[in-house]
Amino acid sequence: MTAQNSKLQVSVVVPVRNEGESIRALLEGLLGQTFAPTEILITDGGSQDNTVEIIEEFIAGGAPLKLFRETDSMPGHARNVGARNASCEWIAFTDAGTVPARDWLEALVEKVSRDPDVDVVYGAFEPITDTLFKQCAVMAYLQPPALMEDRLTPPPSIASALMRRAIWATAGGFPGHLRSAEDLIFMERVAQHAARPVRAPRARVYWAIQPTLWRTFKRFVTYARNNMRAGLWRQWQATVLARYGLLLLAALPAIWFGWKWLLVPLSLWLLLLIARSFVAIRRYRQVYPASVLKNFVRLAVLVPIMATLDSATILGTIQWLVADKIGGQGGAEAGNGK
Numbered sequence: 001m002t003a004q005n006s007k008l009q010v011s012v013v014v015p016v017r018n019e020g021e022s023i024r025a026l027l028e029g030l031l032g033q034t035f036a037p038t039e040i041l042i043t044d045g046g047s048q049d050n051t052v053e054i055i056e057e058f059i060a061g062g063a064p065l066k067l068f069r070e071t072d073s074m075p076g077h078a079r080n081v082g083a084r085n086a087s088c089e090w091i092a093f094t095d096a097g098t099v100p101a102r103d104w105l106e107a108l109v110e111k112v113s114r115d116p117d118v119d120v121v122y123g124a125f126e127p128i129t130d131t132l133f134k135q136c137a138v139m140a141y142l143q144p145p146a147l148m149e150d151r152l153t154p155p156p157s158i159a160s161a162l163m164r165r166a167i168w169a170t171a172g173g174f175p176g177h178l179r180s181a182e183d184l185i186f187m188e189r190v191a192q193h194a195a196r197p198v199r200a201p202r203a204r205v206y207w208a209i210q211p212t213l214w215r216t217f218k219r220f221v222t223y224a225r226n227n228m229r230a231g232l233w234r235q236w237q238a239t240v241l242a243r244y245g246l247l248l249l250a251a252l253p254a255i256w257f258g259w260k261w262l263l264v265p266l267s268l269w270l271l272l273l274i275a276r277s278f279v280a281i282r283r284y285r286q287v288y289p290a291s292v293l294k295n296f297v298r299l300a301v302l303v304p305i306m307a308t309l310d311s312a313t314i315l316g317t318i319q320w321l322v323a324d325k326i327g328g329q330g331g332a333e334a335g336n337g338k
Contacts (some may be wrong), residue, residue: 008109009038010162011086015078016055016096017045022208023054029099031063035106037092041066041082045073076174076182079158083168091168095159098125098205107203108162118196119167123160123203124153134209135288136301137216139280141309144287152287153201158183160205167193180223181230213304217312224316229324233317240313243272270303277302 012030016023030040042065044052052069059065068081075095083091090112092105101107104123111121127142129135145152171189175182191197210216227236247265254261277299290298 008090008112009088010035010090010092010105010109011082011088011165012037012040012092012094012105013079013082013086014040014042014094014096015045015073015075015082016042016047016051017073017075017078018047018049019051019096020047020049020054022097023051025099026094026096027055027058027063027065029102029104030094031058032102033100033105034103035109037064037105038088039064039066039086041068041085043068043070043073043078043081045075045078046071074176074179074182076178076186077176080173080176083165083173086165089165091163091165093158093161093163094205095207098159098207100160101204101206104160104203104205105162107200108160111198111200112162115196115198118198119193120163120190120197121161121200121203122156122197123162123200123205124151125157125159125207126154126204127207127209129209129288131211132298132301133213133305134211136298137209137305139284139288139298140277140302140305141220144283148199148201151201153199156187156199157205158187159207160203162200162203163190175230178226178230180226181232182226184232185230213308216305217308220309220312221316221319224313225320225324226316228317228320237313237317240310241317244310244314247272273303273306274299276306280306 014026014030019026027040030037040063042055044055044067046069052067055065055067059067066085068078068085070078070081073081079093090109092108094100094104108121108123112118124145127134127138129138143155145154147153167190170193171186174186178185210219224237227233247269250265250268251262253264280302281295281298
């Protein structure tokens with residue numbers, strides 16, 4: 001049985017907020033699928049741009065969209081609103097800021113059509129690397145894809161996923177108080193309940209990543225703060241903080257030997273950034289093959305990206321410590337997300 005003749009009905013759930021620049025491409029992509037979704041449920045988390053107006057334009061044109069409006073909602077809460085109101089047994093999740101391939105949903109559904117015991121299907125979440133900076137950014141902070149069904153496939157993501165509605169419910173839904181990392185927690189919960197999670201490498205969703213150092217910095221400050229809120233710091237911040245703690249210790253002899261000693265930890269820091277950049281280039285050599293000269297150009301771009309990611313990680317962690325741990329804002333925002 002193929003996806004085209006499957007009687008499976010699918011609700012697509014999308015959280016959005018201030019996506020006026022990207023929402024039209026996403027909706028056109030969902031409405032142009034080779035396997036048409038039964039409904040598309042969009043939860044707006046309090047947009048202050050023209051996101052809602054664009055969605056309402058599609059609804060007025062007869063598109064099978066349902067819009068739910070929340071105030072200052074986090075992505076997990078927005079996904080839960082959509083899933084809770086879904087009318088189909090199967091729910092497909094994707095994210096704002098993405099564009100699905102025309103056969104994205106078909107490729108997901110096909111896995112279920114071939115094996116009715118499947119509970120969860122993860123597709124592929126592929127970054128758009130149309131500039132040197134974006135390509136280097138991907139190398140710096142994303143895990144490299146692995147060969148799967150003759151395709152280089154990134155790790156699973158909730159932005160390209162299909163699951164039974166019962167699995168979403170049994171897993172307790174998404175954490176509603178986090179701006180990011182809620183998908184990681186939810187996927188861990190799903191792994192505990194889904195009997196047959198499978199991969200669909202052909203089910204591709206294309207993601208527009210941050211195009212500049214400043215926007216990358218701001219995004220990763222948010223990621224770092226919410227990663228601490230989620231209790232996942234051992235998977236990320238622990239390594240960064242340990243690394244810079246050792247560099248700080250290496251700087252202490254400057255108290256006795258003078259400021260020139262600071263050249264030692266500074267040199268170690270630069271060598272560390274260069275080494276990590278070389279490792280990133282090596283990890284991605286099959287994905288982005290290049291000449292020696294081009295790799296040296298990449299190195300020059302990767303080093304400041306690595307430094308930017310580290311500084312964002314430290315700042316986001318400090319924000320969590322001051323505002324959430326000491327100031328108690330985390331609890332207030334958790335309430336807003338529910």
